[in-house]
Amino acid sequence: MSFTIAIIGRPNVGKSTLFNRLVGQKLALVDDLPGVTRDRREGEARLGGLEFTIIDTAGLDEGAKGSLTARMQEQTETAIALADALFFVIDARIGLTPTDRAFADFARKANKPVLLVANKSEGKHGDAGAMESFALGLGDPIQISAEHGEGMGELYDELAKLMPEPVDEDEAEDDEPLTEEEAATRPIRVAIVGRPNAGKSTMINHLLGEERLLTSPEAGTTRDSIAVELNWKGREFRVFDTAGLRRRSRIEEKLEKLSVADALRAVRFAEVVVMMMDAQNRFEEQDLRIADLIEREGRAVVLAVNKWDLMETKGGGAISTLRRDADHWLPQIKGVPIVAVSGLMGEGIDRLMQAIQDAYALWNRRVSTSALNRWFEEAVQANPPPAVSGRRLKLNYITQTKARPPSFVLFCSRADAVPQSYLRYLINSMREAFELPGTPVRITLREKANPFAHKRKRPS
Secondary structure: OOOEEEEEOOOOOOHHHHHHHHHOOOOOOOOOOOOOOOOOEEEEEEEOOEEEEEEEOOOOOOOOOOOHHHHHHHHHHHHHHHOOEEEEEEEOOOOOOHHHHHHHHHHHHOOOOEEEEEEOOOOOHHHHHHHHHHHHOOOOOEEOEOOOOEOHHHHHHHHHHHOOOOOOOOOOOOOOOOOHHHHHHOOEEEEEEEOOOOOHHHHHHHHHOOOOOOOOOOOOOOOOOEEEEEEEOOEEEEEEEOOOOOOHHHOOOHHHHHHHHHHHHHHHHOOEEEEEEEOOOOOOHHHHHHHHHHHHHOOEEEEEEEOHHHOOOOOHHHHHHHHHHHHHHOHHHOOOOEEEOEOOOOEOHHHHHHHHHHHHHHHOOOOOHHHHHHHHHHHHHHOOOOOEOOEOOOEEEEEEEEOOOOEEEEEEOOHHHOOHHHHHHHHHHHHHHHOOOOOOOEEEEEEOOOOOOOOOOOOO
């Protein structure tokens, strides 16, 4: 088991900045506004030769029972329970506050090793606040600047005293490439995206069987893209909850822009994207924009129509209507799997998880060159390419270059003259012939070189 450290402290002391510094990536959103972090976020951290799991938490703050603030506090308490040690962070520039003193008692009661970290200690203004922190009774403060990377050596020295002895290199597993069997069982990366308040976090909580992610009737509760590990009937998944995506014209606050950018990054990192829609307000303009974004990124897609339990009309007729609407509004991913679910009640979850695995398998599919060209010959004979400027287009052959998503190269006489409408015909025909419904398909045109082009015509 990895050694785990939770970063705790009051809001806006630089916990997320320290988290980003230790994981080596800007995973957690950082802003001057207090209370940016709401859900707890885990990452694999490295400090010198030390490797450990780090948990970023919401700022310790008091709130009424059942409020969003109180549930953020519960998330922090869960992180403390999971941790082997704590980084208690204070703002050295501001010095001690009554809140710091109150939560220092909270940290002591956790009965875990605590390292007192005086952040923002760069320059002379941080010394006074660091000296004040001796009064907390948590030991000597470690003066650092998470933003500028100062004091990391001192933090390393103190952390090394707490961590267990590292495994000898000879006993460690070799870093060998994954075998086909290992690749088939590695976690599927899944991003859940959609408009605000579509029920993304509620559904993930139901999958996990716990209140892992904060939920609220208020739109915009989720800010960071939070990754959680999930085992569903023996298959491993890494699921990313993301912030709701609104129209760009409505995004005004800097923090929301950061949240949206984080959600888009999760889409690019994912292998399968579940686009979640509200059953009572489905296929709105923003839904179509999100689906188009996913298709452009070349990710496998599954449509989840959430809050199905609130629909008055259900059954086969309603599902057939969903199918027709999806094919009408999303022709670029025709045949995309569509599942009616209720994240709150748990309806349709089994079907959704199976649809994710099926979409992932299609996304990885390869078609043999012989079968591909048999289909190609039949497709061209059934619907020959149009003449352009009075000249027929000559399509030679097609081959698959890669999967994830299925991508093909079509060799032809004049690549720039092939109409987009004819490419769409070929893609839709291929989807039907090789059972690739809803999977993004890429066809790249390439002109076949003329082997005699370099030879000059001989004089008669």
